[in-house]
Amino acid sequence: MSERLRVHVDPEKCQGHARCKALAPELFELDEYGNAHEAGDGAVPPGLEDKAWLAKANCPEIAIDVIEE
Amino acid sequence: MTDVNQPTAHPPVTDWVHDFDHTDPQWTEDPFPIWDELRAASPVVHTERFLGCYLPTTYEAVREIANDTQHFSSRRIIVRDVRPEVARNAAPPITSDPPEHKPAKQLLLPPFTPDAMKKLEPRVRAICNELIDEFIADGKVDAAARYSKYIPVRAIAHMLGIPESDSDLFINWIHMILELGIKDESKLLQAVQEMTAYFSGHIETRKNKPSDDLISYLMNARDKQGNPLEDSHVLGSLRLLLIAGIDTTWSAIGSSLWHLAKTPADRERLIAEPGLIPTAVEELLRAYSPVTMAREVVKETTVSGCPVKPGNMVLLSFPAANRDPKMFPDADKVVIDRRENRHAAFGLGIHRCVGSNLARMEMQVALEEWLKRIPDFRLDPAGTVTWSQGTVRGPRQLPFLLGKAM
Numbered sequence: 001m002s003e004r005l006r007v008h009v010d011p012e013k014c015q016g017h018a019r020c021k022a023l024a025p026e027l028f029e030l031d032e033y034g035n036a037h038e039a040g041d042g043a044v045p046p047g048l049e050d051k052a053w054l055a056k057a058n059c060p061e062i063a064i065d066v067i068e069e
Numbered sequence: 070m071t072d073v074n075q076p077t078a079h080p081p082v083t084d085w086v087h088d089f090d091h092t093d094p095q096w097t098e099d100p101f102p103i104w105d106e107l108r109a110a111s112p113v114v115h116t117e118r119f120l121g122c123y124l125p126t127t128y129e130a131v132r133e134i135a136n137d138t139q140h141f142s143s144r145r146i147i148v149r150d151v152r153p154e155v156a157r158n159a160a161p162p163i164t165s166d167p168p169e170h171k172p173a174k175q176l177l178l179p180p181f182t183p184d185a186m187k188k189l190e191p192r193v194r195a196i197c198n199e200l201i202d203e204f205i206a207d208g209k210v211d212a213a214a215r216y217s218k219y220i221p222v223r224a225i226a227h228m229l230g231i232p233e234s235d236s237d238l239f240i241n242w243i244h245m246i247l248e249l250g251i252k253d254e255s256k257l258l259q260a261v262q263e264m265t266a267y268f269s270g271h272i273e274t275r276k277n278k279p280s281d282d283l284i285s286y287l288m289n290a291r292d293k294q295g296n297p298l299e300d301s302h303v304l305g306s307l308r309l310l311l312i313a314g315i316d317t318t319w320s321a322i323g324s325s326l327w328h329l330a331k332t333p334a335d336r337e338r339l340i341a342e343p344g345l346i347p348t349a350v351e352e353l354l355r356a357y358s359p360v361t362m363a364r365e366v367v368k369e370t371t372v373s374g375c376p377v378k379p380g381n382m383v384l385l386s387f388p389a390a391n392r393d394p395k396m397f398p399d400a401d402k403v404v405i406d407r408r409e410n411r412h413a414a415f416g417l418g419i420h421r422c423v424g425s426n427l428a429r430m431e432m433q434v435a436l437e438e439w440l441k442r443i444p445d446f447r448l449d450p451a452g453t454v455t456w457s458q459g460t461v462r463g464p465r466q467l468p469f470l471l472g473k474a475m
Binding site: 015016017018021022030032033034054057058059060061062 | 175178179181182183184347351408409410411412413415417418419421425426
């Protein structure tokens with residue numbers, strides 16, 4: 001059985017590079033300034049785990065956490 | 070006293086570690102081995118040139134400085150031979166420190182979100198094709214002078230609501246400010262004066278007749294207390310958008326085409342897999358980052374264990390950080406499908422480039438449209454590629470032969 005993942009953006013660290021939105025549009029939303037936050041409660045639907053890790057690995061501000069639940 | 074009217078000649082560099090100079094012809098031509106040498110020597114090196122300047126050489130040292138606005142001020146962001154008085158509202162928010170920085174930045178962010186860029190994309194695609202139409206039949210082209218240069222300038226003119234046909238005027242100001250201005254203060258002042266007069270005219274026109282563009286947007290903006298921005302703030306931000314929005318992306322598109330001209334395997338792969346272009350754009354941004362920023366040390370501190378003293382400038386080399394092999398495996402190679410890429414081409418921390426979404430869209434569209442219409446091209450052996458000097462690095466002459474090699 002595969003693990004359940006949850007993504008979280010630290011709003012203090014996010015500077016709006018928007019890499020997460022480009023790489024995993026299903027998992028992140030941008031506000032009016034272009035800063036990111038997780039979509040909904042951050043739960044990663046099955047099949048999108050790779051995108052969650054990819055978003056984390058490409059955030060220049062190290063603002064994204066992927067939590068294994 | 071320094072005579073501001075006389076450009077200063079710099080002696081050639083013989084000891085890079087203790088006497089680096091980012092305006093030296095060797096740095097302009099091929100900075101990569103220099104950065105490797107400096108990185109091997111220390112995470113932070115120093116030169117007595119430019120009245121004293123540090124250069125962080127590792128990704129980590131660059132990140133530390135970018136995130137430390139207490140010790141490193143943005144009031145001066147170009148390393149030059151002189152340190153004239155700091156002007157108020159020079160070019161907010163890029164020249165602002167906390168606490169003034171955040172409100173000035175938030176003002177500029179909404180027009181530059183990815184969604185806003187999607188609306189602009191069709192115009193940029195059309196600009197690319199209009200430019201290609203002008204030279205595709207010739208069989209050869211200077212791709213820097215006739216393609217990469219005009220895409221960002223026309224796009225930002227379109228956003229600002231000023232005539233795209235004034236492009237050459239803007240390009241000349243930028244050359245005077247960012248290149249000639251490093252060593253010749255009078256050129257910089259002249260360009261700033263001309264830009265101020267130009268934009269003041271456009272602001273006046275809009276006072277009677279508001280329009281749906283970025284100039285009117287800034288004129289209508291209100292601060293937290295509900296007051297309009299001072300004219301000098303509007304002018305400073307307009308100057309910033311024009312300066313920052315043009316030769317940066319011009320350079321990035323030019324370097325990308327330069328790489329593809331001499332790397333047929335990458336070119337063929339992107340033609341076969343256009344979906345890979347956004348990933349390739351990130352890697353080209355990493356490998357050929359155009360923009361080196363600067364800070365002024367305002368309080369003594371240490372960076373990666375190295376002491377740093379006030380009175381010095383810092384050349385904040387995002388391009389050198391992006392070549393740090395500790396951060397990027399095969400840092401010296403262009404890997405167009407690199408999956409993990411935390412490159413700092415648009416800066417790190419609160420001064421992240423406000424136009425990064427615009428630049429990315431322009432680069433993607435510029436490469437897509439070029440590759441669609443000109444799948445085969447190569448460097449013209451009869452021509453010479455030249456690179457800009459100073460703060461923004463990219464090809465300024467890029468002679469190509471178009472079509473299949475005979």
